[in-house]
Every structure is written in structure tokens, then in C-alpha cells.
Amino acid sequence: xxxxxxxxxxxxxxxxxxxxxxxxxxxxxxxxxxxxxxxxxxxxxxxxxxxxxxxxxxxxxxxxxxxxxxxxxxxxxxxxxxxxxxxxxxxxxx
Amino acid sequence: xxxxxxxxxxxxxxxxxxxxxxxxxxxxxxxxxxxxxxxxxxxxxxxxxxxxxxxxxxxxxxxxxxxxxxxxxxxxxxxxxxxxxxxxxxxxxxxxxxxxxxxxxxxxxxxxxxxxxxxxxxxxxxxxxxxxxxxxxxxxxxxxxxxxxxxxxxxxxxxxxxxxxxxxxxxxxxxxxxxxxxxxxxxxxxxxxxxxxxxxxxxxxxxxxxxxxxxxxxxxxxxxxxxxxxxxxxxxxxxxxxxxxxxxxxxxxxxxxxxxxxxxxxxxxxxxxxxxxxxxxxxxxxxxxxxxxxxxxxxxxxxxxxxxxxxxxxxxxxxxxxxxxxxxxxxxxxxxxxxxxxxxxxxxxxxxxxxxxxxxxxxxxxxxxxxxxxxxxxxxxxxxxxxxx
Numbered sequence: 001x002x003x004x005x006x007x008x009x010x011x012x013x014x015x016x017x018x019x020x021x022x023x024x025x026x027x028x029x030x031x032x033x034x035x036x037x038x039x040x041x042x043x044x045x046x047x048x049x050x051x052x053x054x055x056x057x058x059x060x061x062x063x064x065x066x067x068x069x070x071x072x073x074x075x076x077x078x079x080x081x082x083x084x085x086x087x088x089x090x091x092x093x094x
Numbered sequence: 095x096x097x098x099x100x101x102x103x104x105x106x107x108x109x110x111x112x113x114x115x116x117x118x119x120x121x122x123x124x125x126x127x128x129x130x131x132x133x134x135x136x137x138x139x140x141x142x143x144x145x146x147x148x149x150x151x152x153x154x155x156x157x158x159x160x161x162x163x164x165x166x167x168x169x170x171x172x173x174x175x176x177x178x179x180x181x182x183x184x185x186x187x188x189x190x191x192x193x194x195x196x197x198x199x200x201x202x203x204x205x206x207x208x209x210x211x212x213x214x215x216x217x218x219x220x221x222x223x224x225x226x227x228x229x230x231x232x233x234x235x236x237x238x239x240x241x242x243x244x245x246x247x248x249x250x251x252x253x254x255x256x257x258x259x260x261x262x263x264x265x266x267x268x269x270x271x272x273x274x275x276x277x278x279x280x281x282x283x284x285x286x287x288x289x290x291x292x293x294x295x296x297x298x299x300x301x302x303x304x305x306x307x308x309x310x311x312x313x314x315x316x317x318x319x320x321x322x323x324x325x326x327x328x329x330x331x332x333x334x335x336x337x338x339x340x341x342x343x344x345x346x347x348x349x350x351x352x353x354x355x356x357x358x359x360x361x362x363x364x365x366x367x368x369x370x371x372x373x374x375x376x377x378x379x380x381x382x383x384x385x386x387x388x389x390x391x392x393x394x395x396x397x398x399x400x401x402x403x404x405x406x407x408x409x410x411x412x413x414x415x416x417x418x419x420x421x422x423x424x425x426x427x428x429x430x431x432x433x434x435x436x437x438x439x440x441x442x443x444x445x446x447x448x449x450x451x452x453x454x455x456x457x458x459x460x461x462x463x464x465x466x467x468x469x470x471x472x473x474x475x476x477x478x479x480x481x482x483x
Contacts, residue, residue, distance in 0.1 A: 046121040051135045073133050078125050 029059040036087045039066060042080045047073070055083055056093075065091040105146035105170030106131065112139045113161030122155045123148075146172055201372060202231045203262035203404040209269055213251050218266065221245050227257060227264055229404045230372035263401070282479055283332040286319035288312040289476040292341035302335025312341070312474075321480045332480060339475040345443070349434050349464045353457075354421050360388075360413035368408045378407075387412040427462035428455070435466060446470035 029043035041057055041064065048063060049056035050073065055066045071085035111119055116139070120130050128148035134141050144152060156163050178184055205222065207215050222228065225241040238257045246252050253271035257264060286302065294310045302319040306312060319335040364387075367378040383389075390411040396403040422430075435451070443449055450469040457463070 046125075047117045050117045050120065050133075050140070072135070073120070073130075076120065076124050076130055076133070 029064075031064065031090075033087065033090065036068075037084065038074070039083045039087060039090075040080070041083065044079060044081055047076070047081070052085075057081065061094075063093045065089075065093055067091070101131075101145065102170045105168070105172035106143050107146055107149045107165055108132070108141060108143045108167035108169070109149070110139050110141055110164040110166055111156075111161050112164065113156075113159070115159050116140045116161055119156060119159040119161045122159055123152055126155065128152055128155075141166065146170065199262060200233050201262065201404075202227065202229060202233060202236075202259065202264045203372075204402045205229060205264045205266060206402075207266045207268065209267055211270055213249065213268065213270060217249070218245070218252075218268065221249060222257075222264075222266065228373075230374075233259060280334045282334055283321045284334055284477045284479045285317055285321045286335045286337050286339065286475045287478050288314055288316045288318055288339075288341070289474045290314050290343050292343035292474050294318075294339060294341050295471060296340045297337060298339075299335075299337040301333045302337060304337065318475060335477075337475055338473055340447075340471055341474045343470050343472055343474065345468045345470065347438060347466050347468065349431050349466070351422060351427050351430060351462045353427075353460055353462060354419065356417045356419055358415035359418035361416050362387075363411065363413040366410040366412060368410065370406045370408060372404050375408075381412075383410075383412040384414075387414050422462065424457065424462065427457075428464075431455075431462075431464040435464070439468075443468060443470060446472045 027043065029041065031042070032040040034040075041059075043059060045058040045060050047055070048058050049065075052071055053067060053069060055071050055073070057064045057066075066083055066087055067089045068085050068087040071083060071087070074082040074084040076082075113119070120133065120142070123130055123144075128144060128151070131143040131145075132141075133143075152163070175185075205219065205227070207218060210218065219228075222241065222245065225244055226236060227238075227241055236259070238259070241257055242255055246255055251270055252268055254269040256267045258267070259265075291313045292311070294306055294308050294312060296308055297304055297306070297318075299319055301323075302321055303323050305317050305320050312318065318339050319337045321332050321335045322330060323333050324330050364381050364383055365379075366381045366383065368375055369378050370393075390413075392409045392411065393406050394409070395406040431453075435453075439449060439451075446468075448471045452467040452469075454465045454467075455463070456465070
């Protein structure tokens with residue numbers, strides 16, 4: 001009975017695309033990585049470090065460090081950015 | 095693609111960021127709404143691009159973030175225009191070209207005719223010009239349906255016509271009236287008489303009673319076919335006689351030429367050129383010609399892709415005629431006689447089926463002469479209405 005209740009609550013939160021609507025509208029940073037060639041970071045607070053091998057992005061309480069080679073900022077706006085290049089690792093720094 | 099086009103129109107600058115905190119510069123400029131494009135880190139510095147309008151206001155941010163900016167490349171329309179700022183004539187020329195091109199499309203450049211067989215093109219051209227359709231006419235003022243109506247009313251030979259303006263070309267399509275066929279007035283009784291002296295070769299009588307037969311010699315005015323026909327029952331009726339009467343006839347023609355004479359020979363010739371563009375006509379050469387000169391005009395139009403342009407050059411051949419004494423030799427006289435003979439056959443004996451000519455040349459001290467006897471085969475039937483008192 002308890003399981004059924006939990007599942008129905010989850011169904012209410014998820015839409016037909018299978019993601020949580022609550023998460024979509026939250027102010028938390030959102031990171032999408034496509035293969036290892038680009039990453040979309042939404043909710044960034046600024047670029048902390050920018051070089052061909054390392055891009056460090058401030059996400060408020062934590063920062064995100066992308067390592068790789070030939071990294072570039074394809075597009076940048078006050079709250080989001082797109083990183084292109086060959087991404088080798090993703091690291092969260094508290 | 096579309097974004098690149100917008101960037102090109104607005105203009106953008108590729109610049110180098112040198113200093114300690116290029117990241118800060120990127121953050122600050124992004125927060126202020128100046129979006130850095132194509133940023134690329136290098137070993138010692140960065141390269142980035144900004145729209146021209148953003149780059150002009152970004153100096154304080156650079157100063158604040160402790161970086162130096164150095165322009166490497168400039169792209170886009172504002173720089174292209176700036177490059178040609180000193181040559182504003184080019185831009186004016188381009189604008190004038192566009193204006194003139196659009197403006198000139200409002201005029202009729204050429205007139206093309208189709209369907210003309212008996213009506214001369216110049217007659218129709220004159221009629222169109224009277225109604226306002228000519229090379230250089232302003233298209234919006236033309237009332238084509240009124241032009242069509244008026245021309246169809248004024249020129250009897252025009253059965254139907256349409257004037258279509260396609261682009262700058264006026265296409266005039268004409269359908270001429272069919273000529274009314276000769277209808278035999280069968281109700282009017284008439285005889286057939288001989289139109290000239292001759293020897294009857296054959297007779298093809300459709301209506302009426304043949305009075306003469308093949309082999310008969312007739313003189314002009316002789317009755318050939320009578321309109322009065324007697325039926326086998328003995329009744330008499332009057333009909334409209336119809337027959338084709340072929341006869342051998344003879345005609346004589348004398349051609350005479352003076353041995354010596356005076357003719358006007360063109361001397362002191364000069365040419366004047368005039369350029370005509372649309373309705374404007376102005377001289378190209380400054381040749382002066384006296385009023386006593388006689389002029390002959392020759393117009394050469396400019397063609398482009400088999401389309402006549404509204405530009406033409408008119409050459410005026412001016413010459414003064416002065417009397418000149420000539421003396422004809424016998425061979426020259428015979429040549430002229432041959433031409434005159436040919437023209438006489440062509441225009442005066444056009445209805446004869448076969449012609450046999452016997453020429454006799456003669457010459458005196460002052461004249462050359464040629465007497466020709468033409469033996470022709472022709473229809474000598476002449477219809478003469480029968481008057482019954």
C-alpha cells in the first residue's frame with residue numbers, strides 16, 4: 001500500500017517525457033554532457049579559469065572543473081555556457 | 095547561417111585579450127550583456143570576438159579587469175562601408191543605377207508586331223503613336239483597351255488586335271480582316287464580250303449560250319457568250335452568263351531612250367549622325383548642311399539578345415544633286431530595255447498565262463528604241479450587263 005502511494009506521487013511529479021518537472025524549474029545548476037565533445041552548463045555564476053586544458057565554472061556553492069584538450073567556450077550568457085572540445089574528466093569542487 | 099549574416103551586417107571585431115584576469119573580463123562583459131563570441135584560449139592570451147557596437151563600450155570593463163585589448167581582425171558591413179567612405183561616388187553610382195533601373199522599367203522600350211500581312215508596320219506604328227503607344231511612352235498612363243478600340247475603328251483592315259505590355263516590350267498582335275470574296279451576282283443578267291482582239295483558243299461556258307467557238311477570231315467588243323438561252327421546250331430565259339474564254343492576243347509596246355540627256359547626279363555628299371534614346375534625339379556629329387541638300391535617312395537600332403533596344407543611330411546622308419550630261423552606249427541601252435521589259439511583264443501582263451515576246455531594236459541619232467510584240471494567252475471575257483428596255 002505504501003509502495004503504491006510512493007509510485008503515484010512519482011508519477012504525478014514526472015511528465016510524459018520522463019523527467020521531473022520540479023527539477024526543470026528549480027534554481028539548481030543543471031549540467032548536460034553530450035558524448036565527450038560538449039557540455040551545457042545552466043545556472044553558472046561565472047568562469048573561474050579558462051584555458052585549453054581546463055575550464056572551471058562557478059556554480060554558486062560548488063564549482064565544476066572540466067579537463068580535456070582544445071576546450072573552448074562556444075557560447076556564454078550570464079547564467080549558462082556551452083563548453084566544446086574533447087572532455088576527459090568532470091570534477092566537482094566543494 | 096542566419097546569425098552569421100546578422101553578425102556580418104552589424105559588424106564584429108576579433109580581438110586579443112592580454113592580462114592577468116581574462117576570465118573576469120569575460121564574466122563582466124557577459125553580465126553587462128556584451129556576449130563574447132568565438133573565444134579561444136592561447137598559450138599567453140585569449141582571442142575573442144564582439145559585435146562592433148559592444149566593442150565600443152567595453153573599454154571600462156577591460157580597465158576594471160586589468161586586461162588590454164588589441165584588435166586583430168575586423169569583419170562586416172560597417173567596415174566595408176568605412177573602407178569605401180572616401181569613395182562615396184561608388185555608392186551614389188550604385189544608388190543611381192538602382193533608381194534608374196527601376197524608373198526605366200516604367201517605359202515602353204520596344205514595340206513588336208505579329209500577324210501583319212497586308213497592313214504595313216509603319217502604318218500601324220503611326221496609328222499607335224497617335225494613341226500614345228510609342229517607344230518611350232510612360233506605361234502607367236496607357237489605356238490599352240482604348241487604344242485597341244480606336245485602332246480597330248480607324249483602320250478598316252484590322253479585324254482584331256491586342257496590345258500587351260510585357261515588361262518593357264509592347265507586343266502588338268493583329269488579326270487582319272478577311273477580304274470579302276467576289277460573289278457572282280447571279281440575278282443580274284449579263285453577256286460576255288471580248289475584252290480585246292484575239293484568236294479563241296478554248297471556251298469553258300458555265301452559264302449562257304456560246305456564240306463563238308474555238309478557233310474563231312474576235313475583235314474587241316464582240317459577243318462571246320449570250321445571256322439569252324433557249325430551252326429545249328422553246329422557252330427563252332435570260333441568265334447571268336459565266337465563262338472562261340482563253341484567247342491568243344497580241345500587244346505591242348515601245349520603249350524609247352535618249353542617247354544623250356541630263357540627269358541629276360548626287361555630288362558633295364555628307365553624313366550626319368544622330369543618336370536616339372527613347373524619345374530623346376540629339377546629334378553626334380556637327381556637320382553643317384545647307385538647306386538645298388536632299389537627305390536620305392538610315393536608322394540602325396541596337397539589338398541585345400535579338401531584342402530591339404530603344405537606342406538607335408540615325409545616319410542622314412545629305413547630298414546635293416547637280417545636272418550631269420550622260421551618253422548611253424548601245425549595250426547600256428539594251429540593259430535598260432531588258433529591265434523595263436521585265437517590269438512591264440511583271441506589272442502589266444501579270445494575268446497572262448504564257449507570253450512570247452519578239453523584240454526589235456532600232457536607233458537614230460538621238461534615240462534608242464525597242465518595239466516588243468507580246469503574244470499572250472489570256473482570258474478575254476468581259477461581263478456586260480444586259481439592259482432590257
